[in-house]
Amino acid sequence: MKGVLYRDVHESQWNQLLQLQANVRDYVGVIGLTVVVDEAEGYAYLRSRPDLEDEDGPAIPRLIPRRALSFHVSLLLALLRKKLIEFDASGGDTKLVLTREQIVEMMRVFLPEGSNEVRLVDQIDSHIGKVVELGFLRRIKDTDGHYEVRRIIKAFVDGQWLAEFDQRLAEYAVELRGDDHEET
Structure with a gap:
């Protein structure tokens, strides 16, 4: 759940993710996240679900922090x-x-x-x-x-x-x- 999962670096975890993708989506959806899988490029990561935010800010606390870049x-x-x-x-x-x-x-x-x-x-x-x-x-x-x-x-x-x-x-x-x- 931390960082990016790469096909070329984490081969066994990548294969497990592909097999269990629906289960993973359901699991992380409960805590306000969505899994993004790009099979063509070979990476996957978690992202906060944008539909859970309202005009006053996030409806639930953000689990994935935003970073201000210089x-x-x-x-x-x-x-x-x-x-x-x-x-x-x-x-x-x-x-x-x-x-x-x-x-x-x-x-x-x-x-x-x-x-x-x-x-x-x-x-x-x-x-x-x-x-x-x-x-x-x-x-x-x-x-x-x-x-x-x-x-x-x-x-x-x-x-x-x-x-x-x-x-x-x-x-x-x-x-x-x-x-x-x-x-x-």
């Missing part, structure tokens, strides 16, 4: 999701593997330039660590700085999330330009 972590998630879209469009392998350097270069474009390159890379490393902790990236063992982008990112960073994030980025850019170019 701007930089949200940015990294959006960049990784877009990279996964490009990767899937090109066909080929099923696992997107990025190096630490590739991730740093993706993020560098969006961060202010400074004189301290080491500090900037350290900050990006901390953002990568948070995304690993959230389960959207996985460090590949026996490699130096290689990460697999986990497909679960598709369930959480969907088109609506990306559109909302793009809107917030545009508002942020207007706000920054407004401070620099106020001439009225």
Whole structure:
């Protein structure tokens, strides 16, 4: 009940879940959860049932906490999701593997330039660590700085999330330009 169940990591539990899917849905439904199974991508997770929330908030206490993400972590998630879209469009392998350097270069474009390159890379490393902790990236063992982008990112960073994030980025850019170019 904690975290994501992956077909390639938890093979026996995955097979049990598929066999007992209806029973699991009934069981977790009693406590206000629903099980999401994506057989094509090979993952499953629990989510709070949205139909149990009313306009004043959740009708029952949330068992799965919501996490507020920092701007930089949200940015990294959006960049990784877009990279996964490009990767899937090109066909080929099923696992997107990025190096630490590739991730740093993706993020560098969006961060202010400074004189301290080491500090900037350290900050990006901390953002990568948070995304690993959230389960959207996985460090590949026996490699130096290689990460697999986990497909679960598709369930959480969907088109609506990306559109909302793009809107917030545009508002942020207007706000920054407004401070620099106020001439009225």
